[in-house]
Amino acid sequence: MTALRTPIRFARWRAASRALLRIGGTIRGRILLAFLMLSAITALLGGYAALGIATTGQLVDKTYDRSLMSINYARAAAADFAAIQAAVARARLATEPGERQAQETRIASLVETFEEDLGIAAERAQSARAAAEAASAKEAVTYWLAARREFGAGVQTADVWQALDAHAKAAEQHIDLLINFTAGDGFSYRQAARALVARDVRLSIAATLFAILLSGAVAWLLSRRIVRPVAEASAAATRIAAGDLAVPVPDGGADEFGALLRAMDGMRGNIAAMMQEEVAQRRSAQGLLADAVQGSSEGIVVADAAGRIVMANDRFAALLGLDPVEVASLRLADAHGSVVADALLAMWAHGTSAVERKNSDGRWLRLSRSPTRDGGFVAVCSDISRLKQQEDQLKRSNLQLDAALGNMLQGLCLFDADGGLLVHNRRFCDMFGIEPGALHPGMSLRAMATVVAAGAAFDDTRALDLLLEQEEFLRAGQSGALCRSIRGDFIVSVRQQSTAEGGWIATYEDVTQRFEAEARIITMARRDALTGLANRMVFAERLEEAAARLDEGRGFAVLCLDLDRFKEVNDSFGHPVGDALLKGVAERLQACLRESDLLARLGGDEFAIVQSGSRLRDDAVALADRLIRIFEEPFILDGHVVSVGVSVGISLAPEHGSNPEALLKCADLALYRAKGGGRGGWSFFDEEMDLELRKRRALENDLKQAVANGEFELFFQPIVSLTHGRVASCEALLRWKHPERGYVSPAEFIPLAEETGTIGAIGEWVLRRACREAASWPSGVAVAVNVSAAQFRNAAVVRAVMEALTESGLPAYRLELEITESVLLTDNVATLATLHTLKRLGVRVAMDDFGTGYSSLSYLQSFPFDKIKIDQSFVRNLDVTGNSRLIVRSVVGLGRSLGMTVTAEGIETEAQMEQLRLEGCDEAQGYLFSRPVPATAIHAQFERLRLKAA
Ligand code: C2E
Ligand code: MG
Ligand code: MG
Secondary structure (H helix, E strand, C coil): CHHHHHHHHHHHHHHHHHHHHHHHCCHHHHHHHHHHHHHHHHHHHHHHHHHHHHHHHHHHHHHHHHHHHHHHHHHHHHHHHHHHHHHHHHHHHCCCHHHHHHHHHHHHHHHHHHHHHHHHHHHCCCCHHHHHHHHHHHHHHHHHHHHHHHHHHCCCCHHHHHHHHHHHHHHHHHHHHHHHHHHHHHHHHHHHHHHHHHHHHHHHHHHHHHHHHHHHHHHHHHHHHHHHHHHHHHHHHHHHHCCCCCCCCCCCCCCHHHHHHHHHHHHHHHHHHHHHHHHHHHHHHHHHHHHHHHHCCCEEEEECCCCEEEEECHHHHHHHCCCHHHHCCCEHHHHCCCHHHHHHHHHHHHCCCEEEEECCCCCEEEEEEEECCCCCEEEEEEECHHHHHHHHHHHHHHHHHHHHHHHCCCEEEEECCCCCEEEECHHHHHHHCCCHHHCCCCCCHHHHHHHHHHHCCCCCCHHHHHHHHHHHHHHCCCCEEEEEEEECCEEEEEEEEECCCCCEEEEEEECHHHHHHHHHHHHHHHECCCCCCECHHHHHHHHHHHHHHHHHCCCEEEEEEEEECHHHHHHHHCHHHHHHHHHHHHHHHHHCCCCCCEEEEEECCEEEEEEECCCHHHHHHHHHHHHHHCCCCCEEECCEEECCEEEEEEEEECCCCCCHHHHHHHHHHHHHHHHHCCCCCEEECCCCHHHHHHHHHHHHHHHHHHHHHCCEEEEEEEEEECCCCCEEEEEEEEEEEECCCEEECHHHHHHHHHHHCCHHHHHHHHHHHHHHHHCCCCCCCEEEEECCHHHHHCCHHHHHHHHHHHHHCCCHHHEEEEECHHHHHCCHHHHHHHHHHHHHHCCEEEEEEECCCCCHHHHHHHCCCCEEEECHHHHHCCCCCHHHHHHHHHHHHHHHHHCCEEEECCCCCHHHHHHHHHHCCCEEECCCCCCCEEHHHHHHHHHHHHHHHC
16 A cells, blocks of 8 residues: 555656746746745744744743742732731730720731732742742741630730740741742743743744845845846847847746747847848948939039038039049138139028039039038039020020010910919000009909909990900810900900910900901992992892792882983093982982882992882882982082983892892893883883893803804903002903904803803913913013802812913913902802912912902901902092092001902002002002003003003
8 A cells, every 4th residue: 555655646746846847947937936935934934933922922921920920929928927917916915805806807817818828829839949938838827826826815925925926937937938939939930931032032043044044045046047047138138229239148948038038139130130131221322322423413512510521423523623532521611712612612601502603614503502410511513504595595585575575566465374474465455554564473364354444444344344254265265266345446356275384375456447447348248339229239138038028929029220321421521420420319219219128239320129019010110100200300410410311120020030030130131121112211021021031042152152263362451569660460351252243341241151151161261371471471470360250160270270370381370360259159168178279389369359249358268368459449439439448448458467469450540549559559450551452462561561660
C-alpha cells in the first residue's frame, strides 16, 4: 500500500513542480509567486508576533494576578492582623461590656477578612515557601486568637499579655515573611517574564531581519528576473527611440519580456530597414533635385542668413558672370556690381519678393525671392527677354488696336465669358450719348444700361431698351443682329457674335442714312416716283387679288389708258412739262375713281385702272366716259396751255378671261383699237383683236428667224467715268432691222424673245459679238452686255459667257453683265448660284435699272454686285423733283458703303451730269456723251470722248 502511494505522491509533486515552473516562466507568474512568498513571510512574522504578544499578555497576567495580587493580599492580611490586634487591644481596654462586645464583633469580622485575604495570598503564592509561610501565618494567628480566647476567660496578667504578644509577634513574623516571599516571588517572576519578553524581542528582531532578508531576496530575485530585463529593454528602447538603431537588444527568455524584446528587435529591424529605404529615397530625391536644379534653365540660388551662397546652379553662376566654382560659398555682397547680385541684395534688404531687371548682357531677368527659415532666401532668376518682347509687341498692338478702335466708324464692345466689358470704343459712347469715361472694364451690360439710362432724356428709354434686349439675346446664347432707333431719328444696327474665348463682341453701326434711303426706295418701289401713283408692281398685285376673287362671283374691269399727243408735248415743251403734265393727269384721273378702284402708272404715258363693281360693263363705260371728259379742259403747265386726250382700252373679267396678264393684254389690245379708232375714245376688247395677236405671233416667228437671217445688229453706247472723264465701258444694245418693219425697238422684241424662248440664242449671239468687238477696243474699256432673266433659267448662260470669252480672248474682267431685278425674281437660289459662278469667272455683274423694282435693296443684299445702274427715270427727273435727287444721293451712298460702282443712265444734259457728279456718281451714260452707235462707229466715239475729256 505504501509502495503504491509513493509514485502517486511523486507524480503529484512532478505535476505541481511543472505547474510552478510554468507559472514561474511568465512575468505574471513570477510576480504572483513573489507576492505569495512575501505574503507567507508576512503571515509567519505576524503569527509569530501575535504569539509573542499572547505570551507577554500571559506573563503580564501572571505578574499581575499572581505576584502583585498575592503581595497585596499578603499586605492586606498583615493590615487585617494589625487591625485585629488593635481591636483586641481596644477590647482589652474596654470598660463597658457593650463596647467590648462591639470590639469582639469587630475582631470576629476582621479575623474573617484576615483569613480571606491570607487565603487568597496563599492561593496565589507562587512558591512553596510563600505557601508555607501563609499556612504558618494562619496557624500562628489561629493560635494567637485561640490563646487570647483562652486567656481572655482567665486572669489577665502582664505575663499573659506578654505571651499573647509573643504569639502575635510570631504571627506577624510569618505574615512579614509571607509578604517578603510573595514580593520576592513577584520579583523573580517579573525577572522571568522580562527574560521571556527579551527573548521574544530578540526572536522577533531576528524573525523580522530574516523576513527582511527573505523579502529582499525575493525582491532581488524579482528584480533580477523582471526589473533588470525591463530596465535593459527600456534602455534599449530609449536608444532606439533616440535613433541608435545599432543598440543590441538583449535576448529574452520565453516570457513576455522575451516576446517584447523579440518584438522590439523586430521593430528596430523594421525601423532600420525603413530608414534605410527613406535615406535611399531621400538620397535619390536629393539627387534628382540637385539634377533638376542644375539642369534648370532658370538661375537658382540659395543664400544663408549672412548672404552667403549655400547652393547655386551653373546658370546662376553664368548670370553673375562667374565660374561655378567661384560662386560656391561666395558672399553676395562680394559680387557687388553684378545686376543680379545687387538686385537680390536690394530685394533682401527691402523684403521684395519679385523684381525685373535688365542684365548687363541686355537680357531681361525676373528675380523671384522667397525667404528661408534660417533667415536666408532662395531666389530664381528667369530670362524673360522673350516675354518682354512679346509684352512690348502686345503694348504696340494694343496701342494700334486703341487707335483702330478710336477711329472706327462703328461702335464696339467686347465682353468676356462672364459678360464683363473688356473693350469699348469712343464711337459707342458717342452713339449712346455717354461720357467716354463713364464705362469701366468689367461692367456688365446691365450696368452699362444704367449708365446709358442716366444720360438719356427723361422719357426716352430706347437706348436702354436696346441694351436690355441685347442682354436677353445673349442670355439665350444667340448671335445675330438687331436694328433699333435709339435717340431721335438715330438708328443703330447691332451685330453680336460669340468669340472663341466664350465671350462676345457687339458692333453698333449707324444705319440711319441707309434706313432712310431704304425706306425711301421701298416707298418708291411701290409708287411711281413722278406721280405718286401705284406702280406696275402694285397694279399687278391688285390684278392678282381681283382675279383670285373671281371665284366669289366678283368680276372686275381692267382699263388701260394712254395719253394722246403726249410725245408731242414732250418734244415741244420738254420733259419737265411732260412730267408736270403726267402729274396733272394723274391727279385728274385719281379724282374720277372710287376708293375701291386702283389707278397705276405703268410707264411713260401709260396708266391702268382696276375697277370693281356689280354692273361691270356699264360701270366701265361710265368710268371711261368720265375719264375722257376730264381731258376736255386743258392743262396749264409752266405758263403753257397743254391739251391732251386719253384713249381707254377695257377688258372685263371673267368675260374676257381670268388670267391677269391676259386681261391686261386684252385691255392693251383694246387700247390700240381705241387709239386706232380715233383718239379720245374707249374700246372694249373683242375677238377681232385676236388679229393683233396674230400679228404679234407673226413677229414672234420673224424673231425666231432673225438670228439665222442676220437681221440683228449690235450698237454700243459709251459709259463715261465721271472721275476720270474717260470711257470706262460701252453697253451693247441690240437692234433688230426687220426686213419689212425697219428697226424694231428692243423694248418691243426683247420681251417677245423672252416669252418665246428665242432670247437664249439671241443672248448667246449678243455675248459673242459684244466680246469680239470689245477685244478690239482699248484695254481699259470694258463691254456691258444685257442679260435677260430668261437666260438665267438654265446654266447655259455660264457656258455662253465662257465660250464668248474664250473665242474673243477678252479678259473676263472686261466683261460686265447687266441684269435687272426680274432676273432675281424667279428661282432666286439657282440664279444666285449662277451669278456667283459667273463672278468666280472674273466677270463683273451690274444691277440695271436700279430703283424701278420694289425689292432692289433686298437684291443688293443677296448678291455682291459690282455696279448699280440708277434707272434713267430718276436722272430724267433730277432737275425737276427733289425726290429724285434724294434717291440718287441715297443710292450713291448705298453703293459707296457696299463698295459698288454707281452708274447713272439716260444723261441728256450737262446739268444732269453736273448734278450727278456733285452727288458722287462714279459713271454716266446717255445721249449727252453718245447715242448708241454701230460697232464700226464706236472707235470714233472713243476718240471724240477722249478729246472731250481732255
Ligand atoms: P437698258 O439696258 O437700260 O439700256 C439703256 C436704254 O436707254 C437703251 O435703250 C438706250 O438707247 C437708252 N438710252 C441711253 N441713253 C439715253 C438717253 O440719254 N436718253 C434716253 N431717253 N434714252 C437713253 P434701248 O437701246 O432702246 O434698249 C432698251 C432696253 O432693251 C435696254 O435697257 C435693255 O434692257 C434692253 N436691251 C437692249 N439690248 C439688249 C440685249 O442685247 N439683250 C437684252 N436682254 N436686253 C437688251
Ligand atoms: Mg442695260
Ligand atoms: Mg437701264
